Each structure stands twice: as C-alpha cells, then as structure tokens.
Amino acid sequence: MKTVLSGCDSTDGKQTHGSDMTGVTTRSKSRTSEKKDVYSKSNGVISNGFHGYKEGYETLEKSGVSRRSVYLFNHFFFPLVMVGLTPQIVMLFWYTNVKFGGSYSALITHFRSHSVFGTLLKMWSELSIINTFTVGVIFGYFAWALFWTVVLPGKEVRGPVTPKGNTPVYKDNGFLHYGVTMAGFAILTTVLKYHGLTPTVVYDRFGELLAFMNVFALCFVFLLYIKGITRPSTSDSGKTGGGFFFDYYWGTELYPRICGIDVKVLTNCRFGMTVWPLMCCIYALKSYELHGFVDSMFVTTILQLTYITKFFTWEAGYMHTIDIILDRAGFYICWGCLCWLPSLYPSVSLYLVSHPVRLGTPLASSILIVGLISVLINYLADLQRQDVRKANGDCLVWGRKPDLIRAKYRIEGGEVRESILLASGWWGLSRHFHYIPEILLSFFWTVTTGFENVLPYTYLIVLVILLTHRSFRDEQKCSLKYGIYWQEYCTKVKHRIIPFLF
Numbered sequence: 001m002k003t004v005l006s007g008c009d010s011t012d013g014k015q016t017h018g019s020d021m022t023g024v025t026t027r028s029k030s031r032t033s034e035k036k037d038v039y040s041k042s043n044g045v046i047s048n049g050f051h052g053y054k055e056g057y058e059t060l061e062k063s064g065v066s067r068r069s070v071y072l073f074n075h076f077f078f079p080l081v082m083v084g085l086t087p088q089i090v091m092l093f094w095y096t097n098v099k100f101g102g103s104y105s106a107l108i109t110h111f112r113s114h115s116v117f118g119t120l121l122k123m124w125s126e127l128s129i130i131n132t133f134t135v136g137v138i139f140g141y142f143a144w145a146l147f148w149t150v151v152l153p154g155k156e157v158r159g160p161v162t163p164k165g166n167t168p169v170y171k172d173n174g175f176l177h178y179g180v181t182m183a184g185f186a187i188l189t190t191v192l193k194y195h196g197l198t199p200t201v202v203y204d205r206f207g208e209l210l211a212f213m214n215v216f217a218l219c220f221v222f223l224l225y226i227k228g229i230t231r232p233s234t235s236d237s238g239k240t241g242g243g244f245f246f247d248y249y250w251g252t253e254l255y256p257r258i259c260g261i262d263v264k265v266l267t268n269c270r271f272g273m274t275v276w277p278l279m280c281c282i283y284a285l286k287s288y289e290l291h292g293f294v295d296s297m298f299v300t301t302i303l304q305l306t307y308i309t310k311f312f313t314w315e316a317g318y319m320h321t322i323d324i325i326l327d328r329a330g331f332y333i334c335w336g337c338l339c340w341l342p343s344l345y346p347s348v349s350l351y352l353v354s355h356p357v358r359l360g361t362p363l364a365s366s367i368l369i370v371g372l373i374s375v376l377i378n379y380l381a382d383l384q385r386q387d388v389r390k391a392n393g394d395c396l397v398w399g400r401k402p403d404l405i406r407a408k409y410r411i412e413g414g415e416v417r418e419s420i421l422l423a424s425g426w427w428g429l430s431r432h433f434h435y436i437p438e439i440l441l442s443f444f445w446t447v448t449t450g451f452e453n454v455l456p457y458t459y460l461i462v463l464v465i466l467l468t469h470r471s472f473r474d475e476q477k478c479s480l481k482y483g484i485y486w487q488e489y490c491t492k493v494k495h496r497i498i499p500f501l502f
C-alpha cells in the first residue's frame with residue numbers, strides 16, 4: 001500500500017474554495033502563471049496541514065464524542081481562545097518579569113486581590129502603545145530588514161513542491177542579513193554611546209514595543225487573511241471551510257508574497273529569528289550597565305547567539321520544515337514569530353537583567369561547554385539527514401554504510417517519487433533524537449538563572465510541549481506521505497524521541 005494523500009485543503013475532508021483536484025484553482029490559475037519568476041510549476045506532493053483530522057474525528061466518534069463537538073472545538077473554540085489569550089499571555093509574561101520580580105507566585109497573589117481582568121486592564125492602561133518611539137523602532141526595523149532582504153545577494157534555493165504543485169524559490173541570503181544586522185547593531189550602539197545614548201532604551205520600553213507589535217501583528221494577520229482570499233500569490237490558498245476564526249488562526253495562504261517578499265521568510269527569519277539575537281544583546285548590555293560583567297548573562301548570551309548563528313547557516317534547510325511547508329501564514333505562525341518569539345525566546349536574558357547570578361568560572365565554563373556540545377549535536381543531526389539525501393545515500397554515516405529506506409510516495413498526478421529515510425546515525429537512535437540536544441541546550445542556557453523562580457524556565461517548558469506535539473504532527477504527515485515505508489522506519493527505529501523510553 002502506498003499512501004496517496006487527499007488533495008483537500010479542508011479540515012473535514014471537503015473540497016473547498018480555492019482548490020481543485022488538478023492542483024490549480026481556476027480563480028488563481030492566471031495569478032499563479034503571472035508569478036513565474038517566483039514559483040515554477042510542477043506536480044505537487046499532496047499533503048496539507050490538516051490531514052489526519054478526518055481520522056481523528058472517526059476515532060473520537062467511536063469513543064462517543066460527536067463530530068459536531070469536535071468540529072466546534074477545533075474551528076471555533078480553540079482558535080478563538082488562542083487569538084484572545086496568547087497576546088495577553090505574552091504581555092503578562094513581560095509584566096511578571098518586570099513588575100513582579102519574575103515570580104509567578106507574586107503574580108498569582110496579585111490576582112487574588114486585583115483579579116486577572118483588573119491586572120490586565122491596569123497593565124494595558126499604563127502603556128502608551130502608539131507613539132513616535134514604538135512606531136519608529138518597529139517600522140524602522142522593518143524598513144531595515146526589507147531593504148537588506150531585497151539588496152543582499154543569495155543563491156537561489158528551491159523549497160519542496162507544495163500540495164498544489166508550486167515550487168517556492170528563495171534567495172538564500174539569511175546568513176548575510178543576520179551578519180549585516182548584527183554589525184549594524186554594533187555600529188548603532190557605538191554611535192549612540194558617542195552621543196550619550198544607549199539601545200537599552202528598548203529594554204526600558206519593551207512593554208510599549210510589545211503592545212504595539214501585538215496590535216500591528218493582529219492587523220497584519222487580518223490583512224493576510226483577506227489577501228489569501230482575494231489576491232492569493234499562488235494556488236496554495238483559499239478558505240479552509242473551517243470558518244473565519246479558524247482561517248484567521250491558520251491562514252488562507254501557504255506562501256504569500258507581498259511585492260515579491262516572502263511573508264513567512266520576513267516574519268519567521270528576518271523578524272522573529274533576527275530580533276531574538278538583538279534582544280539578547282540589548283539585555284546583555286543592560287545587565288552590563290547595571291551590574292558590570294556577570295558570567296551567567298555571558299553564558300546564556302553566547303549559547304543563544306551560537307544557536308541562532310547555527311540557524312542562519314542552515315536557513316535554506318528551514319525552508320523544508322513543517323513551519324514552511326505545512327503551516328499557512330496565519331495567526332499561529334505569523335503572530336507567533338512577530339510577538340511570541342521575541343517575547344518568549346530571549347526571556348532568560350530578560351530575567352537575568354534583574355536577577356544577576358554569579359556562577360564562578362568553573363560552573364560557567366562547564367555550562368558553556370555542555371551547551372555548545374548540545375548545539376553541535378543538534379546541528380550535526382540536521383546536517384546528517386540533509387547530507388545523506390544530497391549524496392543519494394552514497395556516503396558514510398558514522399564511518400559505515402548508512403541504513404536507508406528508499407521510501408516511495410505518490411504525488412497528485414499519480415507519479416511515484418522517492419525520498420530517503422535514514423535509519424542509522426542520529427536518525428537510528430530515535431526518530432526525533434535531535435530534539436534532545438535542542439531541549440538540553442535550552443536547559444543549559446536557562447540553568448544559569450538558578451532555581452529561585454519558575455518563570456525563566458517557561459521557554460524550556462513550552463519547548464518540551466511544542467517539540468512533543470511537533471513530533472506527533474510530523475509523524476502523522478510522514479505516515480500519510482510514506483505509508484508502509486514510514487511503518488518500516490518505525491519498526492527499525494522504535495522510539496519517537498528518547499531512545500528506549502519514548
């Protein structure tokens with residue numbers, strides 16, 4: 001049995017607006033052909049972000065839960081709660097860090113006397129959201145990012161074929177953009193210092209910036225929702241059939257482009273992933289201004305910057321991940337990268353500004369070394385599967401001939417294609433072994449804060465949940481794509497993440 005994935009872009013398996021079984025919408029056909037410079041047309045791998053829901057419904061129905069309840073939960077309740085709550089959560093997270101000494105218990109105690117709603121109201125009312133500073137910093141940064149994205153050279157790289165048969169083409173200039181931005185930041189810091197100013201004003205006014213960013217991102221996602229329906233860049237677009245709330249949350253386009261700029265590259269890589277190291281540097285500078293050199297801040301900054309640098313050396317590989325090939329440009333991924341990422345990912349550094357910890361050289365250097373080893377292992381694992389595929393299996397893995405599964409899958413037109421699943425090396429230890437060094441690394445850059453509060457461990461906890469959930473999402477996708485070949489891989493490599501355990 002070889003799996004042929006359904007071409008529906010709908011959660012309930014119905015054919016929906018914007019799709020047809022030949023892979024190109026009648027409405028967007030002409031628009032797609034206009035975009036020849038950006039997308040080259042070919043047959044598509046038929047997979048989408050929703051496959052598996054149908055099977056999920058069937059299982060739930062058997063257990064007595066009605067299809068309608070599940071549908072309502074998935075398409076109404078869940079997206080509404082996410083869109084309503086997560087912006088409040090990121091704001092409260094920052095507020096707890098700076099107003100409640102980075103302590104969740106202090107926040108909860110405050111809730112008892114002032115209520116959650118009262119606290120949120122007070123927090124928002126204290127913030128001036130739209131002012132020259134917030135508009136200048138955010139739009140100034142966007143102008144910078146857009147300018148360099150367009151101007152910097154880069155090799156043309158192709159992403160995987162989409163469910164509707166388009167092949168996205170990217171300019172691989174992420175590493176250069178990162179380098180230019182970090183150099184620009186260093187120059188700006190020097191110039192500001194010369195004039196008696198400092199970029200750490202971003203730390204002092206981060207609440208305003210985050211509030212502005214939330215409002216901006218929510219509006220931006222709405223515009224993307226409209227764009228996906230009215231002026232899609234490609235045929236991988238349209239309503240899902242899940243209703244407004246679901247479409248706003250999930251998105252109406254897989255690869256939207258605005259004036260030739262890929263929206264997900266902009267939000268995920270040029271904004272989220274680039275603002276993260278900038279925030280780390282700003283927090284480290286602030287800590288230096290307040291306390292002088294503190295080794296815990298040094299260790300956490302180096303580990304995060306190394307990880308981010310690794311990300312940019314591999315940015316073209318990121319274009320093959322589920323964030324890009326399955327997740328549409330909606331609230332989840334775009335708001336996530338514009339607000340959730342800049343707020344949560346550098347949060348250990350934010351916490352350390354007000355909670356400096358002196359580790360001492362032996363402890364600091366031990367944490368640094370094990371952290372760097374973790375980044376290396378995570379990098380080597382990602383590289384290993386990439387290299388084996390590039391060499392078509394004709395290479396050595398850990399000094400031996402690799403154990404390979406030449407997995408066949410069928411694409412929309414019926415044509416059979418082949419992909420390599422590596423079952424030895426890092427990929428023979430467990431099916432997502434690379435998540436372990438990823439998690440360990442974030443543990444190492446967090447443990448520098450000590451064990452006084454849970455708050456700095458928030459990113460680590462969220463990461464564990466995110467990666468566990470991601471492993472299920474990814475395996476569902478692979479199982480539908482490869483069928484028996486995926487089963488064969490699961491038989492060879494029994495454990496999902498932790499060898500011998502899980």
Ligand SMILES: NC(=O)C1=CN([C@@H]2O[C@H](COP(=O)(O)OP(=O)(O)OC[C@H]3O[C@@H](n4cnc5c(N)ncnc54)[C@H](OP(=O)(O)O)[C@@H]3O)[C@@H](O)[C@H]2O)C=CC1
Nearest residue numbers: 320321322378382385419420421422423427434435438474
């Ligand atoms: N800090 C954070 O928030 C997060 C970090 N990450 C990191 O990002 C990186 C990429 O994430 P990841 O989830 O792996 O991305 P992917 O979504 O690309 O990983 C899975 C894909 O790899 C391919 N694959 C799976 N098993 C094998 C195998 N045995 N041999 C060859 N190819 C295989 C499949 O794609 P195909 O269809 O091509 O076969 C599969 O869909 C990792 O380093 C991860 O740790 C990830 C998520 C969150």
Ligand SMILES: CC(C)CCC[C@@H](C)[C@H]1CC[C@H]2C3=CC=C4C[C@@H](O)CC[C@]4(C)[C@H]3CC[C@]12C
Nearest residue numbers: 086268273311318323331332333336337340341
């Ligand atoms: C809506 C929110 C509650 C959740 C938003 C989640 C997103 C911001 C994140 C989901 C997956 C994350 C990432 C995946 C893979 C990555 C590669 C890694 O090397 C660097 C980090 C990242 C780009 C990471 C970034 C945040 C997510 C997109």
